Amino acid sequence: MMRGDDVEQVQTFLNQQGYDVTVDGILGPETAGAVRDYQEDKGLSVDGVVGPNTREEIKKDLGIEDVRHEIYFHDTEKVYWTDNTGKIIKSWQASDDIIGGKNREGETRESLPAGEYIATGYMTGINYGRAYGTGYIDTGDSRGRDIHGGGSRLTSKDEVAQDFVNKVGAYAPRQELLPTYGCIRMHNEDVEELCNLISDEGNNIPLHVSETIEINDDKIINYTQ
Structure with a gap:
């Protein structure tokens, strides 16, 4: 699905x-109507949707390329989602405290070391268990140090199904960020x-785990590993 800069x-x-x-970056009825007119021509x-065929036709006309996004993490305990120029689109709290x-x-x-990784995301629901919560991002680390939610001490073994349904404990939307074994x-x-x-x-999104990071005007301009 197109978002923000892609829509703009x-x-x-289309205006050109x-x-x-x-x-305005909003994929509303007006934009969908213009897309339908373009598709008809x-x-x-x-269908008013910029799917693969329409996107390829646009590329032929003007050479528009897909925006490739990236992920950054460093020890100020933030995860950043950026475009391929380093512009920060979204950030979230995170913790790499270890047991x-x-x-x-x-x-x-040890925590996931500074370095370059490739991220693959999985919506896990209840399937990965209370230690990992409802979402899991595989980094490809050889020791399995990945990114996830959950927290086994927040839910007992006997209450997993109940807590998942009620969205509490290890499955709460904003659960306590307990230490991990390296994730x-x-x-x-x-x-x-x-x-x-x-x-x-x-999937296969670049993930940069850094020792230091420099941000200026909501853009990551430098980092070290």
Whole structure:
């Protein structure tokens, strides 16, 4: 589904082609009507939706490219969703606090290290259990240090189904961000939103985990790892 800057780009294009539409970033009836007129003129299926065929036709006419988004995380405990220039579109609270000790292989537990990853989002519902909550983002880390919600201490084993239905405990929209064994934890409703953004774009989104980050005018202009 198109959002924000993508919609404005299409609206601007339609205006340039002579289809009268307000450039406001809102995919409303006016924009859908202009898209239908464009589709009819181009001999496309007329449905008012900028699907793959319509998008490809627009690209042919003007060379419009899809905006590729990226994710950033650093130890100020924020996750950022940006466009491919670093412009911050959305940010969420997160925590990389860890439970000390060693893992099953005898390695000291550590948070997801600074580095480059590829993110894939999953809406998990109740399926991954109380420790992970309702959304899970696979980072590809070799030790399974990923991004998720939940918190096993917030819900007992006997109350999983009940708490999931009632959206409380480990399944509350904004549950307490308990320490993990190395993963990044987000509020359930936030990780769900991020999962949807990732999957809307076909997954495989670049994830930058950084030691420092520099932001100016709501844009990430530099980071170190």
